[in-house]
Amino acid sequence: MTKEMEKGCKDMPFEQALEELEKLVDDMEQGELALDDMIKCFERGTILSKLCRQKLSKLEKKIEVLVKDNGDSGEWQEFDDSSERKEAATSPASDEFTF
Numbered sequence: 001m002t003k004e005m006e007k008g009c010k011d012m013p014f015e016q017a018l019e020e021l022e023k024l025v026d027d028m029e030q031g032e033l034a035l036d037d038m039i040k041c042f043e044r045g046t047i048l049s050k051l052c053r054q055k056l057s058k059l060e061k062k063i064e065v066l067v068k069d070n071g072d073s074g075e076w077q078e079f080d081d082s083s084e085r086k087e088a089a090t091s092p093a094s095d096e097f098t099f
Contacts, residue, residue, distance in 0.1 A: 021048040
């Protein structure tokens with residue numbers, strides 16, 4: 001059964017998988033499901049969670065490739081905690097722009 005469920009999720013868009021996962025979690029948190037239904041929801045949720053993690057990981061790798069030094073040298077530069085950009089990257093967004 002699990003292999004069939006995995007196969008059915010393979011081409012599911014990330015947003016759809018996440019939405020279904022959130023609904024499963026909500027249903028399980030209500031505490032009104034029978035034990036068998038709870039197990040089925042848990043199995044489905046595990047599959048959806050794995051799918052979402054895989055899609056996010058793949059997207060993260062694509063983003064790394066796209067932002068590598070703007071394509072000039074092709075070298076990836078790690079985020080520098082001591083840079084001036086750290087504050088901008090870690091502070092909440094502001095409506096004001098400073099130049």
